[in-house]
Amino acid sequence: MSTSKTIKENFPVTGLSCASCAISAETILQSHKGVVNAAVNFANNTALVEYQPSVVKPEELKSAVQSVGYDLIIEDSASAKATLEAIQKAKFKALERNTWLSILSALPIVALGMFFMDVEYGNYIQWALATPVVLIFGRQFFVNAWKQANHGNANMDTLVSLSTGIAYLFSVFNTLYPEFWTSRGLHAHVYFEAAVVVIAFILLGKLLEENAKSNTSEAIKKLIGLQPDTVIRIKGDKEEVVRTEDVRVNDVLLVKPGEKVPLDGKVLSGSSYVDESMISGEPVPVLKEKDALVYAGTINQKGSFRFLAEKVGKDTLLAQIIKLVQNAQGSKAPVQKLVDKIAGIFVPAVIGFAIFCLFTWLVLGGENGFTQGLLAMVTVLVIACPCALGLATPTAIMVGVGKGAENGILIKDAESLEEARNVKAIILDKTGTITEGKPDVIGIEWKEGADREHLSALIYSIESQSEHPLADAVVKYFQNMEVKQLPLESFESLTGEGVFASHQGDAYFLGSPKLMSSNAIAIDASLEQKVEEWLSNAYTVIWFADKENTLAAIAIADKIKETSAEAVKALEAMNVDVYMLTGDNLTTAQAVAKQVGILNYKAETMPGDKAAFVKKLQAEGIKVAMVGDGINDSEALALADVSIAMGKGTDIAMDVAKMTLISSDLMHIPRAIKLSRQTVQVIKQNLFWAFIYNLIGIPLAAGILYPFTGFLLNPMLAGGAMALSSISVVANSLRLKYMKM
Structure with a gap:
């Protein structure tokens, strides 16, 4: 590899539907010549790519990603960002529509299949209702399974598409040619209800997952919005309004009362107080006189001043904060959930076992070997369909998130709720977090x-x-x-x-x-x-x-907030180390730390210092939670394993953070950690029940008892067992509502 200079850039990625898709896109980028490293983040649909611009161009990276069925947006323009946002919104709306239409369609099909099996033309009615669910609303499972097959992979979409596809085609065949089975002394069952219920439940799980994912682009948009679009430039004795992007280094600019400082520079004349809380986190505005430094995005108070532009465009402190937040968010690989790890082994194993059952029946089943083998294969795929497995995490997360909201804790994604239980260090900002x-x-x-x-x-x-x-x-x-x-x-x-x-x-x-x-x-x-x-x-x-x-x-x-000292004591009782990092002076930091009982603190810290401290703790293998309320905390919030914002803080902090405390009461932090522990415990129990049904049901579906008792599990019973596993998972998740935080 050449040692030429490399650059890091964040590119939005479209077309990702699961973690496996992100891995596929990441693999193709990493294998491209000139790319040093690539990390595709499924959680926020971005690719952080470190590459050699002398070797590879963004257009080539775009083509490479397109070759595996996804796309890379390389244009850094307002229209490109608007296009990406429109794609994301359309995708979510389609998922929401398909989910509810699937559920509505499934209700009459289940009623016909379970209670009115002998009604005239019942099979044709079920077929008509099931077709749009399988071929339209559940189309994404078949498309994604095909993509994975092209990459040599298999995931839960593969199993969903196989089981529902086979159940659907098998039912269509039995509807059109029932005599094929009746002539052999067998009943021509249809399993349309199994196919549609599986699709409806899995779509619901995906909708919950999408709904939980935070829209990280909103945080970046608001940060960018801190810089005004136009500025007053002084040329000689004249004032002219120009676009901020047209300002060059050494231009003289005028800032009037109440306006935002457009760029970084040095005051030439005039004086005023400037609110720099976005940088320092401190609420008291700072006096700016001749030769004082001012920063883009800060807010001028009542006076006015002229300043010399020293840093423009990507060189300003605000632009650096934006870039650091983007990189911090993009570099975080999505948490590999326990379900995905198990599914990685479970899915291929079930497919292989179902095929094995078919061939075993062909060899050992005698004259009815094919028909019974086909039934056994379908039954295995139906009973093993990961409905309960797919619901194990989202139902528990849904209840956990709801319970958190009832108690003043807004949780934006499932990963942070799961991860909070492992936190061993809490970093607190002072102003607006420990204090009012x-x-x-x-x-x-x-x-x-x-x-x-x-x-x-x-x-x-x-x-x-x-x-x-x-x-x-x-x-x-x-x-x-x-x-x-x-x-x-x-x-x-x-x-x-x-x-x-x-x-x-x-x-x-x-x-x-x-x-x-x-x-x-x-x-x-x-x-x-x-x-x-x-x-x-x-x-x-x-x-x-x-x-x-x-x-x-x-x-x-x-x-100092009334509950701050109590919260620090509660966290220490949970074996969590508490740190305070503040931009304030040492005297104030010592006084506040003493009053709330914090032993570890740092004063006069800048945004980069907070982020560096997070990295330092993480390098020691410690899971870190960052709690803050200002833009100055946003980089550290993005880097932390768990990020928590104060509800009365800035919109930027709340957008970057994955949890928000509505009342800004620090006592909610130990409660959030306890809720995380309870939720993960329920998820593990759900997975246990999901697999117990499979461990018992799959051998029965394969016909293990047939040589001894003549018993062969009917696919209808398999569908019932699958539904029972789902009910037990949902019921167990609902227990979370009644647990004490």
Whole structure:
């Protein structure tokens, strides 16, 4: 292999219907010249391909994938993305339509086949009703089985198509030529109901599976939507509105109040506070003055500024986050479910055994060897049809997901529900996860003898005119106390320090300790003692003073949720290690970790640091769950084995994460882990019951008792046994509803 430079790209893949399809597409890509590595993810229908652009072009990769019956979308355009979305929606709608039509068609066929077998023209009515189910609604099973056969593989689609196809053709033959059997002393049974019930149940299972898969493209679309389509570019003394994609490095751009920063760059003039919570996860906007760095997707507050574009297109921090999330999602191979592993052996074995039964009867069965052998083969395929096997996982998942939703836990895919039981490390973001995610006034300490009512009104009046983000918390605090505003004679914002105002000829200052010292204002000793206590708890303090002395101190903090400490304790009791990673400073991180009982924490972490920490734990063989609420958590959420978002967090975090806590209550995390353990236990029990029927039923269907008792299992009874196995699986899954989380 040449050592020339390689690149990694994510390509959407269409036409995948099962994990085996993904493996086929992956194999053809990996075998192509110039491809270093390829991973096709069936869960989100993408192919992450690392290739040498000097050796192979995307067009060649597309042709290779098309050769095995799938397609690769290589065009990176809005129309291509819209086409992919339309294909996915059409596929889901078709599956949904086919499922319900199959179920509706199956009901009268089962009634005729089980209770009105001797009604006139009953077989023809069943044939008419069964034909669209088998040939139209269940067509995908036969198409997929044919694809697998072309690749030399067999899966559950193979067994479904064989059993339903043989049962259908056998029934058609018996409907048209019943005398073939009656002349030999045998009844010409039809098994249309077995064929349609199998297809209806398996389609229902697939619908549940598709419904559970998260639409990861929505998260990426919303991330891309953070960058505005147009921007104001400054050329000389003129302003012009241009498309963001037309901006070049070193262009000068203007950002007005309330607008999103379009690209990465450096402030040239002006000042404002910018909400960078999408990057840092912290709720307090950051002051941006000359030479300060700004990032694409962040939100400007009340001021305006001009900045020099330094990174454009794919080089911006937002674009890098988008790419990292795409790669993290695409590189995760779908979890190999226990059912698929068993089916990989079970399906070929059943097919082989059914054929073996036919030939054994031909050799040893005498004059009726062929007819009894054919019946035995059909009976084996019918009783072994993986209806219960196909329902074992989705029914338990369906009940588990429903129970989670009733308890405030939204679970987006089955894999994360199954995987949660193995989690040994939980990574928590601080802001919005352990804490409320919004600054509030914790308390106000007044100088002894101060006129609290008058000064409260004065502080409220001053902060109402301030642009500082913390002013909103103060304003909200006094609004709740129904304080009235006072008229101000002057107001001035002192950038980076606070504000100055005058009322009835008196000067007042509101802001940082730096503002107090720069104006030679004396700090009251009793207030200073209280402030030191607040600072030790990582509270932010605002001083209020006249022109000579401090009059009050205001403590502002992001409150810790009431259940955070309880949740940490519950997780540790389940032998799960708890970590806290935050973009906040070390002092605040230490204070919060101490209050909730977390021993392992890291401060001043960027999005990439969180993702790297997830990888580090995974490299040690630890199953990791990531809990977050912001865009800054999205890469780590995508990489984690189990990703959990706060319901009050950003849409991006909720789209990337596979679980969402509606109330943002951390106590739901230990409950989700317990629910996972219960659900997987039920799935294993379901698989046990599904195979017990097969272990007993298949030998009986083959005719093992015939030499001793003359008993040969009727295919009708085989269909009944298959239905009984399905009922037992569904009933066992329903027990989940009554288990305590």
